[in-house]
Amino acid sequence: MTDEMNRRKFLKVLGVTGGGAATLAGCSTDQVEHLIPYLVPNEDQIPGIATYYASTCRECSAGCGVHLRVREGRAVKVEGNPDHPVNRGRLCGRAQASLQGTYNPDRVRQPLARNADGQFDKISWDDALGRVAQAVSSANPDNVWFVTGNEGGSFDRFVDEWLAALGSSHRVVFEPFAHEALRHAARQVFGVDAVPSYRFEDAEYVLSLGADFLETWISPVEQARGFAASHGFHEGMGRYVHVEPRMSMTAMSADEWIAPAPGTEGLLALAMAQVILADGLGRFPTDARRLENTLASYTPDAVAARTEVPAEKILRLAREFAAVPSVALPGGAGTQHPDAHLTAAASLLLNYVAGNVGTTVVFGADQNVAGGSTYTSLRTFQETAVASAPDVLFIHGANPGYATPAAGAAFAAAQQNASLTVSFSRFVDETTAAADLILPDHDPYEQWNDYTPRVGVRSLQQPVMQPVFDTRQTGDVLLEVARQVGGLLARRLAPAGDGATYKDYLQNQWRRVQRDLGDRRPFDEFWREALQRGGVWGESPRRTMRLAASAATLTAPGWSTPEGQFTLIAYPSMSLLDGRGANRPWLQELPDPVTKMTWGSWVEIHPETADGLGIAEGDEVEVTSPDGSIRAPAYLHPGLRPDVVAVPFGQGHTAFGQYATDRGANVYRVLSAQPTEFGGVSHYAAVTVQPTGAHERMAKTEGKRRQLGRGIAQAVTLAAIHEGEAHPFHMAPAAEPPEREEHILEEVAEMQREATEYGPYAYEQTRWGMAIDLSQCTGCSACVVACSAENNVPHVGADQIRHGREMHWIRIERYFEGGENGEPLEARVLPMMCQQCGHAPCEPVCPVYAAYHTPDGLNAQVYNRCVGTRYCSNNCPYKVRYYNWFDMSTPEDPRTFAWPDPMHWLLNPDVTVRSKGVMEKCTFCVQRIRGAQHQAKLEGRALTDGEVVTACQQTCPSNAIVFGNLTDPNSAVAQLAADERGYHVLDGLNTTPAVTYLQKVRNLVEP
């Protein structure tokens, strides 16, 4: 595989069916297709049948287990590993898009070296390895630095051993959202340096002091599952109170959203703890009494003024919190102000006095988020590097040249000072763009590795296919460098004559794992089983916690902004995280769950504030802090305190490929480089906000913000259900038809009667249907990306979104309720996809019968028959049909081509790639239905309930979607469809949808 042509040929060998045909739409037959069989049969692969390999998602620190669906030697879909204790088969949107990293056209395709002109030249691996070995040999070992992200597994240990053998101790672990505040608090309150596990499923009362636990905080998929178990509607469902100045996506699920003065969430928690302790409400351990003096001054009355939360409310919250099993969460990255460690400490104290530590807050089962204060260790490097130039600087899995204050300026300066910077990055991100050598690593799905999401869970990664490009696993590169450098480095890691690879190192680590588990089987057997399952896991340990002496020295958190200025909140983007997802077009196009913005940055401003400043939505504003300024369009968000503005992380890349570069603003430019007391970056800043006079039409998918009485996303209070009054709103039927149309209706009715009495429609049939429980749906949008991945849905880009031409077959609609005349603001979400109407308005208007009704109740869309009149879309009341305005599927038009090589490798071969002029839509993953039916037929049996799983249902972290046969009264979906909370959207139109929504249930306080 020396040159590009050979590599491509080799990969073509892997594909037998439809080789290269994936993007060729239409029926052109004048093109010769070749069928290229395998040379040697691959026992794992049967053409046309998918093989699944277990691996681990490495998009964030949560470490969810995944199954890679591999067809003809290439991975086409990521799904959750049902056995994995972290995610139990479910995934978030970032994981669903992870293959867009694997097949990213901007991946570094081979080793690169910077030449005299500052450009990158392609070099061979031998050359690259030689250069690194040469540099390491001639370097002062103590002047070799290694910066990594949160590796958290055998590779972590490997890098440490490699550096130690070389004689260097300069390892820097940098993770932008490393929960430094929570760690600091755990040290102060309990004397342990750990991030505990939060058990939502065991709590009936959830109080979040700003943690976005359904978006990015610690382990969102696992927490969403626990939260759904606690707060989804059931007898004795939990209550959830969110305390944060901004209504985040997580806060949208709250029964009560409290927006205290910025930085005072901790004060509120301290006051609650004070009440519980003083009134003896909790089941607290006896030593909690020691806190009495510390807490004495934080009475509800004392903190009411500073938090701007009435004392009665705090009192009520404290009583509610202590009455049932509860959990208090610290702040998240979106509430990481300089006193965030005090918020976190307050949350731990509150949990302690309520007796939650050890039940819902579990130490021992510590979460793997990078240890220590990662930002301060990076600062140490930066300062040292300026004083004495590093000889060699290695960078792996981190982008500090972007994700640190001033957009990485200090790191860039330090990097400039290094004699040689070697990056192992897969992409030319900001840090790598300034490197001297790039030795691209394999993608996580192409490599051998492991990851420990939390204590007691060890998750494996295995190569699921041949590498896409000429890359090498960094572990193997470091071993080869050790061999060439010789000396102690080679003796310790790669003894002479030993062709050991990183996989051997990994297996040796796993021999130790097997020993620790007391497993006496032959190692090969243990290893094979672990690979198949995706890792090994058992019960996570629990440690009993006692208050440390320093717990009593807690002080009050606070934050103040000078008069006339605003508090800027920089919060992690649900889809892009710190910016590492910005080169995945699916994630760029995924609407933010709160603002519905895509492909850019925005500044959230309260409508009243915007009024005062003369800002309209879409006006560009300049946000200026003492450290810098950014410009972005304003989004008027009612879920925000008027004295606060908010900007998400993730955009404003100056490198990182075609999808990320020069898009939006990097909010790190306005954050202070000064580390906070807990050793992190403050995500709060005091800023001024000025309109610049520019205006843009925003690329958002938001329609109306209010439901306007249409009863689309409905909710009911728990009290109403208990009183037997869960009566969903039903839209009034349309007015009586005028007389002159009556005969037409009669004719149509007769036609419909005939159609259902003859032919295949006359028989008792399956009717596929779906039930979506809005009391479980959080709006996390994982289903949107999963649908795109399953159904080859292309991205269309910001300009097309501005024209309302987004393609997502399933979308999350977000509506605001209340928020006026003193009523509390409420947000509702509703996944909207084709409702597969029984009386579908789209069908009779299609002139070519491309839109028609299948005998099993689907509103099918025959793409090859569609001529693109768009009548169906015009007639659809749900607006769930999407038109291909441009050709996203042919490389001839690079402006709109959504699958540049090798991105088209992730296309699902079971689904037609649509071409220009074709209407497309959700058909309940009909390819999965037909696939399951084929399988059942082959096995000579009937389909069982739950056998067909749609892509959106499969990934839903909170299990809100149920799919099945509505005509089978015993099916799960039929039972849910008959639920008293069930309703159909716009049912007054007599469309008889197959999708039943179950009202959201709000557990409100009794008046």
Added chain:
Amino acid sequence: MTRRVWSVLKAGGAIAVATLLVAAGAEVFRTPAQESTPTMGGYEAPVDVDTAGLPGPRQPIFYRHDIHAGQYEIDCRYCHYAAEVSFSPGLPTVASCYGCHVIVGAGNPEVQKVRDAHTNGVPIEWVEVHSLPQFVHFPHMRHVVNAELECQQCHGEIQRMPQVYQFASLKMGWCVSCHERSTYADNPERQVTTDCTACHY
């Protein structure tokens, strides 16, 4: 050249192809004399074949279905191993060809090509004969297992073809003509569907 041949075949049929092949200077292809081998079903494939007169595209190796499937009566599914389980029937790997041809067929220059492919690790690029557009999903396994159709019903008398050509039109009308003969209403047992989403999705 292949591309032109293919398009003419689609448009005009076999005779035109043959003419074009000669016109384009294709050699008159002859298989070398076969050693006398026992025949099982009595059918003996012709020894000499003039490829210029054969319908269907020229393949990189003059592989003869009439010898393998006809004269030796090797089951189709021996090579097309996935036809009973998958949408795709599967193509034999070079290793499965070599499994026999490591012994038999020595001296035959066409067999030598297979041996070379195996030795050099270079896959054989067969020209696709039966091609469906990507918006059609044809499940081989349902037709072979559930419908119990003979391969020949769609692929023709493949065991008599020295060179494979497209026997059926593979157009939708041709598919439906068969499906309609045993629709649900007429034959509830078989439940053959004519629903669009059986194939188009």
